[in-house]
Amino acid sequence: xxxxxxxxxxxxxxxxxxxxxxxxxFAPVFEPLTTNNAPAIYNQGNLLFLTMAHLGTVxxxxxxxxxxxxxxxxxxxxxxxxxxxxxxxxxxxIGQTFPPVAVLAIAVPLVGFGEKPTLIALFxxxxxxxxxxxxxxxxxxxxxxxxxxxxxGMGPTRRLYEVELPLALPVILAGIxxxxxxxxxxxxxxxxxxxxxxxEVIIAGLQSNNTAFILQGGLVVALLAVLIHDGLMMFExxxxxxxxxxxxxx
Amino acid sequence: xxxxxxxxxxxxxxxxxxxxxxxxxxxxxxxxxRANRIAAGxxxxxxxxxPPTTAFVLVGAALSVAIVAIFVRRSIVRLAAASLGLxxxxxxxxxxxxxxxxxxxxxxxxxxxxxxxLLGLAFSLLVADAxxxxxxxxxxxxxxxxxxxxxMALLLFSGAWDGLSILKEYATRADSFWSxxxxxxxxxxxxxxxxxxxxxxxxxxxxRAPRLRAAILQVLNVIQTIPSIALFxxxxxxxxxxxxxxxxxxxxxHGIGAAPAFVALFLYSLLPVVANTVVGLDHVPATxxxxxxxxxxxxRQRLFDVELPLALPVILAGIxxxxxxxLGLATVAALIGGxxxxxxxxxxxxxxxxxxxxLGAIPTVALSFAAAVILDAAIELSNxxxx
Amino acid sequence: xxxxxxxxxxYGDTTVVDDVSFGVEEGTITVVVGTSGAGKSTLLRMINxxxxxxxxxxxxxxxxxxxxxxDDLRHRIGYVIQGYGLFPHRTVAQNIATVPRLLGWxxxxxxxxxxxxxxxxxxxxxxxxxxxxxxxxxGQQQRVGVARALAARPExxxxxxxxxxxxxxxxxxxxxxxxxxxxRLRATIVLVTHDMEEAFHLGDRIAVMDQARLIQxxxxxxxxxxxxxxxxxxxxxTADRPFRLLSLAKVEDALEPGLAEGEPVAASxxxxxxxxxxxxxxxxxxxxxxxxxxxxGRVSITGILAYGRSA
Numbered sequence: 001x002x003x004x005x006x007x008x009x010x011x012x013x014x015x016x017x018x019x020x021x022x023x024x025x026f027a028p029v030f031e032p033l034t035t036n037n038a039p040a041i042y043n044q045g046n047l048l049f050l051t052m053a054h055l056g057t058v059x060x061x062x063x064x065x066x067x068x069x070x071x072x073x074x075x076x077x078x079x080x081x082x083x084x085x086x087x088x089x090x091x092x093x094i095g096q097t098f099p100p101v102a103v104l105a106i107a108v109p110l111v112g113f114g115e116k117p118t119l120i121a122l123f124x125x126x127x128x129x130x131x132x133x134x135x136x137x138x139x140x141x142x143x144x145x146x147x148x149x150x151x152x153g154m155g156p157t158r159r160l161y162e163v164e165l166p167l168a169l170p171v172i173l174a175g176i177x178x179x180x181x182x183x184x185x186x187x188x189x190x191x192x193x194x195x196x197x198x199x200e201v202i203i204a205g206l207q208s209n210n211t212a213f214i215l216q217g218g219l220v221v222a223l224l225a226v227l228i229h230d231g232l233m234m235f236e237x238x239x240x241x242x243x244x245x246x247x248x249x250x
Numbered sequence: 251x252x253x254x255x256x257x258x259x260x261x262x263x264x265x266x267x268x269x270x271x272x273x274x275x276x277x278x279x280x281x282x283x284r285a286n287r288i289a290a291g292x293x294x295x296x297x298x299x300x301p302p303t304t305a306f307v308l309v310g311a312a313l314s315v316a317i318v319a320i321f322v323r324r325s326i327v328r329l330a331a332a333s334l335g336l337x338x339x340x341x342x343x344x345x346x347x348x349x350x351x352x353x354x355x356x357x358x359x360x361x362x363x364x365x366x367x368l369l370g371l372a373f374s375l376l377v378a379d380a381x382x383x384x385x386x387x388x389x390x391x392x393x394x395x396x397x398x399x400x401x402m403a404l405l406l407f408s409g410a411w412d413g414l415s416i417l418k419e420y421a422t423r424a425d426s427f428w429s430x431x432x433x434x435x436x437x438x439x440x441x442x443x444x445x446x447x448x449x450x451x452x453x454x455x456x457x458r459a460p461r462l463r464a465a466i467l468q469v470l471n472v473i474q475t476i477p478s479i480a481l482f483x484x485x486x487x488x489x490x491x492x493x494x495x496x497x498x499x500x501x502x503x504h505g506i507g508a509a510p511a512f513v514a515l516f517l518y519s520l521l522p523v524v525a526n527t528v529v530g531l532d533h534v535p536a537t538x539x540x541x542x543x544x545x546x547x548x549x550r551q552r553l554f555d556v557e558l559p560l561a562l563p564v565i566l567a568g569i570x571x572x573x574x575x576x577l578g579l580a581t582v583a584a585l586i587g588g589x590x591x592x593x594x595x596x597x598x599x600x601x602x603x604x605x606x607x608x609l610g611a612i613p614t615v616a617l618s619f620a621a622a623v624i625l626d627a628a629i630e631l632s633n634x635x636x637x
Numbered sequence: 638x639x640x641x642x643x644x645x646x647x648y649g650d651t652t653v654v655d656d657v658s659f660g661v662e663e664g665t666i667t668v669v670v671g672t673s674g675a676g677k678s679t680l681l682r683m684i685n686x687x688x689x690x691x692x693x694x695x696x697x698x699x700x701x702x703x704x705x706x707x708d709d710l711r712h713r714i715g716y717v718i719q720g721y722g723l724f725p726h727r728t729v730a731q732n733i734a735t736v737p738r739l740l741g742w743x744x745x746x747x748x749x750x751x752x753x754x755x756x757x758x759x760x761x762x763x764x765x766x767x768x769x770x771x772x773x774x775x776g777q778q779q780r781v782g783v784a785r786a787l788a789a790r791p792e793x794x795x796x797x798x799x800x801x802x803x804x805x806x807x808x809x810x811x812x813x814x815x816x817x818x819x820x821r822l823r824a825t826i827v828l829v830t831h832d833m834e835e836a837f838h839l840g841d842r843i844a845v846m847d848q849a850r851l852i853q854x855x856x857x858x859x860x861x862x863x864x865x866x867x868x869x870x871x872x873x874x875t876a877d878r879p880f881r882l883l884s885l886a887k888v889e890d891a892l893e894p895g896l897a898e899g900e901p902v903a904a905s906x907x908x909x910x911x912x913x914x915x916x917x918x919x920x921x922x923x924x925x926x927x928x929x930x931x932x933x934g935r936v937s938i939t940g941i942l943a944y945g946r947s948a
Contacts, residue, residue, distance in 0.1 A: 094619065097615065097621075099614055105610070109604035185477025218481065221480035222481065225476055225477055229475045
């Protein structure tokens with residue numbers, strides 16, 4: 001990333017932090033958007049708290065998805081699980097045609113309103129990109145490298161931990177990033193089923209016809225998503241460089 | 251190496267499917283009966299939900315599929331068995347609606363329960379696995395899709411399912427269902443068409459002017475990252491201002507409704523279209539371009555006769571991503587008054603009416619799925635002609 | 638001593654390796670040569686049990702390899718493949734350290750060994766130890782691949798087309814390097830190739846395979862003078878047979894008593910080189926010098942030609 005790009009993101013981060021911790025400072029900016037003396041700044045909850053709740057939901061779901069998806073990906077690429085490989089590939093591509101909203105909506109009647117359906121939807125939908133990338137990463141490890149590892153007397157477990165997983169890591173991480181970014185959006189919609197999160201601000205704006213709320217919520221969510229996406233991307237590049245995989249492998 | 255057509259050593263995937271079938275038959279209710287639309291449900295097992303002979307036929311059919319799943323490895327046999335299973339359970343669940351509902355009761359609701367869904371899942375897994383292993387060509391896949399669509403249409407229009415709760419929801423909203431469906435498809439495909447019209451030239455430009463490429467792709471990347479509802483919200487502000495001008499208002503531009511949704515979907519669609527156009531053009535072999543130049547093709551001729559046709563499969567892959575993504579995202583448009591199937595989903599959430607949620611969600615999933623199958627086939631076909 | 642006894646591998650109805658037996662002396666290079674699909678690689682991979690034989694066995698110093706746990710066996714046998722299979726996420730030093738680390742060598746011993754091997758292969762440890770495979774040239778990757786296989790001082794080195802990915806100029810150099818290092822370490826090597834030139838250049842003994850069977854096994858000269866089948870004859874080529882033979886024979890094999898004018902040729906050189914010198918300088922004979930430089934006799938065109946006919 002160029003120096004200028006880093007500066008822009010740093011500025012955006014500072015603005016975001018300032019806004020969620022002291023939103024009232026920004027009231028004059030949003031005032032022109034309001035009508036009938038409606039409040040210019042979201043006043044039905046603490047923005048900082050909502051942001052933390054939002055991130056908490058997203059990351060705990062992502063953590064669970066990562067654990068399960070990587071485990072499943074490893075299982076179906078072992079010789080004993082290979083019967084399930086073709087089906088898993090099809091299921092992933094079918095699963096990704098499900099819109100996240102549909103997953104969320106179907107979870108509600110099953111577990112009720114609140115955090116639960118959101119967590120379930122985020123977990124399920126988050127599985128797909130991570131699982132898909134784990135499969136891609138593990139199956140694209142060069143057979144030559146694996147043959148050499150086997151020929152030098154590395155057992156299956158060692159091969160997995162020392163060769164396959166490190167080589168698949170950049171692709172797996174890209175899957176996790178994709179999953180987190182999609183989840184940030186889905187979690188926003190989660191507010192329609194009463195999950196705590198930044199979607200509340202937008203929904204409140206839509207309900208009270210307050211454009212200022214809608215814009216605030218939209219901007220905070222958008223900035224958060226863009227910054228987290230870029231942050232994860234930077235982390236991946238760093239890791240790839242440390243692993244010595246070179247720019248081509250990213 | 252020839253694998254045996256049947257074997258006594260059980261197949262693991264088949265065994266899993268058989269276990270699902272077992273649970274569905276013995277431990278899960280087949281349908282749920284509710285006294286009215288939002289009342290709590292009561293479970294009904296297969297034998298409570300169907301006349302005895304039909305119930306026996308159903309159980310027999312399901313067990314046969316389980317046996318085939320465990321012992322037969324030949325994909326075509328598995329496919330036939332699982333399809334037969336689906337053909338048996340689908341009308342059965344419709345039949346049970348009439349059997350469970352007391353005569354003349356118009357408030358009672360019957361909906362498929364866990365057992366039905368598990369059977370459906372088990373059979374579909376088997377179908378999906380068999381189809382994957384058969385490695386059907388693009389035309390055969392399109393054929394399979396049409397057969398599935400025809401079977402669905404037959405079930406829906408024959409009235410076999412009319413007693414089911416979800417179709418009762420449909421019956422009370424038949425008019426708005428089709429107008430929302432039109433809205434949904436128009437939003438998704440219209441924004442796609444606009445994105446292709448703008449994105450293709452933009453992609454060609456990026457390909458020819460590498461200096462622009464990084465900047466344009468970066469901006470589009472950032473847009474793609476912004477969650478849908480946030481982007482809808484942000485777009486409402488400028489469009490709201492535009493709507494203050496009479497001309498814009500006359501053109502149908504409003505701060506709320508379909509306009510911000512359309513613009514947002516359009517913006518989301520740009521990245522896959524532009525990026526894939528660039529990648530597709532990049533991958534046209536340099537020797538081919540060189541040969542075209544050597545034969546005296548002009549810049550324009552080279553683009554339309556050589557480069558774009560060769561890049562077509564990759565561009566189509568971008569369009570596939572966009573279409574599937576748009577069909578899903580269009581659901582969210584309902585939140586800002588943009589209409590589409592999302593209307594039923596969010597109404598359903600608001601009323602805790604699962605059938606209404608499903609009325610919106612199932613067509614969305616079906617549309618995305620069909621779009622994915624059709625475009626995958628198109629990509630494969632274009633690959634065959636361009637190489 | 639490696640003994641291969643009646644090794645056979647079948648996949649379903651196809652036999653890939655059919656009843657192959659031969660012995661490999663310690664400190665020698667045996668080259669297995671044949672057309673592609675002849676079963677050479679499968680034979681090699683049965684030695685370190687990457688492929689389990691259908692029947693037959695391999696003995697290393699009298700010990701049946703089936704009695705050794707697979708991974709332990711592979712720790713004792715170096716393995717180099719075409720394309721080398723270097724770990725792309727590990728540095729040169731980490732790659733070389735793979736088997737010593739699996740064997741639990743201590744840090745100091747591993748570091749010393751890495752430095753020793755890099756020196757041996759003329760790769761400056763300070764520069765190369767921390768490089769990643771994608772930063773190396775093809776020739777350098779090949780050398781690291783061999784160094785990695787030699788790291789734990791294996792009793793046997795298996796090489797499957799180790800020079801296949803190199804261009805001709807670098808390949809010749811890599812072959813010479815391998816010979817020099819093999820002579821120095823007295824390593825036992827089984828090498829698979831489809832290149833007859835390479836087989837003649839490197840092999841103390843050559844095993845010719847065709848359609849899963851071992852057709853002939855012997856020293857290179859024997860393949861030329863007594864080809865077992867028409868296939869071997871075709872493979873070695875009849876047109877330049879005498880020249881190949883001369884390149885296998887030493888000047889001392891055609892040494893004649895007496896004196897001659899001119900710059901002496903070395904007794905350890907090949908007759909091929911001597912003949913080439915004689916033709917180039919237009920003489921009938923030249924003096925022959927031993928390692929210390931003292932003249933021990935002469936070599937003549939007629940003598941060389943007579944040797945070529947007699948073989």
